[in-house]
Amino acid sequence: MNPTARTLDHEGLTLSFSITKDTATLVWSGVSEMRSPEAVLEPFLKARVMECQNLKLVVDFRPFEFMTSATQAPIVQFLKNLHKNKISTVVMYNTQLEWQRVSYRCMKILFRAMPSIQFECL
Amino acid sequence: MSKRRNWTIPLISYLLRDLRKFVDDATQELPKDVRDASIMVAVELASNAIKHGVSVPDAEAASIELTMSPHEIRFEVSNGVSSPDALKDLQNRIHRIATAESKEQLYMERLQQMLDDPKETGKLGLLRIGFEGRFELSYKYSDQIVTVIATRGIQ
Numbered sequence: 001m002n003p004t005a006r007t008l009d010h011e012g013l014t015l016s017f018s019i020t021k022d023t024a025t026l027v028w029s030g031v032s033e034m035r036s037p038e039a040v041l042e043p044f045l046k047a048r049v050m051e052c053q054n055l056k057l058v059v060d061f062r063p064f065e066f067m068t069s070a071t072q073a074p075i076v077q078f079l080k081n082l083h084k085n086k087i088s089t090v091v092m093y094n095t096q097l098e099w100q101r102v103s104y105r106c107m108k109i110l111f112r113a114m115p116s117i118q119f120e121c122l
Numbered sequence: 123m124s125k126r127r128n129w130t131i132p133l134i135s136y137l138l139r140d141l142r143k144f145v146d147d148a149t150q151e152l153p154k155d156v157r158d159a160s161i162m163v164a165v166e167l168a169s170n171a172i173k174h175g176v177s178v179p180d181a182e183a184a185s186i187e188l189t190m191s192p193h194e195i196r197f198e199v200s201n202g203v204s205s206p207d208a209l210k211d212l213q214n215r216i217h218r219i220a221t222a223e224s225k226e227q228l229y230m231e232r233l234q235q236m237l238d239d240p241k242e243t244g245k246l247g248l249l250r251i252g253f254e255g256r257f258e259l260s261y262k263y264s265d266q267i268v269t270v271i272a273t274r275g276i277q
Contacts, residue, residue, distance in 0.1 A: 011135040033138040033165065035173075038243060066142070066161070068169055069246035076236045098155050099162060102254045106226070110233050 008044045010034065015041075017048050023056045024048075029063035032071040041074040045081070052087045061104070062094040062122065072103070076110070083114040095121045134172060138165050141186070148188055152195065156276060159255040160195055163272050164188070166247035167199040170270070174208060175201025178266040193276055197257075200269040209268060215248055216259045216270065225253040 008015040013032040018025050026048060034040060059079075082089045093104040101121070108119040145164045149157045164186060171184035184201035203209045222228050229249045235242045248270075251257050257272040 011133070012139065031139070031142075033135045035134045066165075068138070068165055069250045070169070070244065072233070072246055073236045073240075073243040076233065077240050080237060098158050099254060106230060106233060109230065110237055 008040070010040050015044065017051075019051070019055065022054075023058060024052050025058045025060060027060045027063060029065070031065050032067040035070070037068075037071045038074045038077075041071070042077070045074065045078040049078070049081050049085055049087065052082070053085065055087070057082065057087050057089045058092065059089060060092045061100060062092055064094075064100070065097075066099070076107075079107070079111060079117050080114075083111070083116050086116060089117050091117065091119045093119065093121050134169075137172070138168065141165060141168055145188065149190070149195070152190075152276060156195065156274065159257065159274065160188075160197075163197055163251050163255045163257050163274075166251055167197055167270055167272060170247055171199050171201040174204065174212075176204045178202030180265050181267045190276075194273055195276060196271065196273045198269050198271050200267050202266055203263070203268050209263065212268060212270070213261060213263075215245065216261050219248055219252040220259050222252075225249070229253040 006017040011034050013028070013030045013034070016025075016027045016029070079089070079091070091104065091107070093100045095101040104119060104121065111117045111119070141164055142161050145161045146157065149160050152160070168184070168186055171186070175184045177183065181200060181202045184199065187198040187200075189196040189198075203212075219225060219228060229246075229252075232242075232246050232249055236246075248259060251272055252259055255272075255274070257274045260271045260273075262269045262271070
């Protein structure tokens with residue numbers, strides 16, 4: 001896995017990272033069912049945090065179809081890391097998917113004390 | 123004379139993908155929210171069996187059974203248990219979820235632990251089944267085999 005690559009493609013999960021002017025976008029799509037997601041995701045996500053210094057970030061989970069609970073911890077640490085690095089972040093999720101509606105509502109509560117992380121549902 | 127044989131090693135993501143398809147096909151007639159929850163429950167229970175299960179004389183492999191009636195959907199996932207401590211831990215966690223006044227509160231507590239400590243990375247699957255999936259959890263144990271049972275009513 002090459003953490004400097006801007007796209008992560010692993011066993012059905014795709015993370016696509018792009019930068020336009022002052023805004024970076026990270027789109028999650030597909031499914032995450034790998035056994036040790038932290039080993040795959042953390043190097044990639046840490047590299048993206050470094051790239052987002054002085055940028056706004058949109059993390060778009062709307063095309064993310066399914067994940068096992070093992071993927072939750074790397075996502076929590078990623079968002080925490082963005083807050084620690086003072087990166088203004090908007091997390092977008094899809095309330096038409098029941099698991100996203102429930103999971104991200106809880107995440108919104110979890111991160112309510114971190115105002116740099118905002119949640120928007122569609 | 124040389125000989126060559128191939129043996130395919132199934133990867134966990136492919137096993138779970140096949141399981142998702144199996145449950146999706148089997149639950150076509152159910153409301154979408156129940157179907158989606160059922161797929162999640164099956165994958166979480168199977169992941170636990172793969173992660174924690176061991177082979178024992180009466181259960182060399184783990185198994186998953188899906189039963190549907192007009193009123194209920196039910197999963198039973200069985201696997202051998204590695205140790206009395208592992209069994210006790212599983213029993214305690216299921217009991218805690220099954221008897222909780224607020225499953226959401228337990229789920230939030232676990233997320234908070236994950237937020238506070240990067241080393242806290244697991245033990246969310248059963249909570250997800252109970253809270254997000256709205257399935258009732260129970261278990262039975264016999265002859266070194268534990269069976270986790272998840273049921274949800276169908277309106």
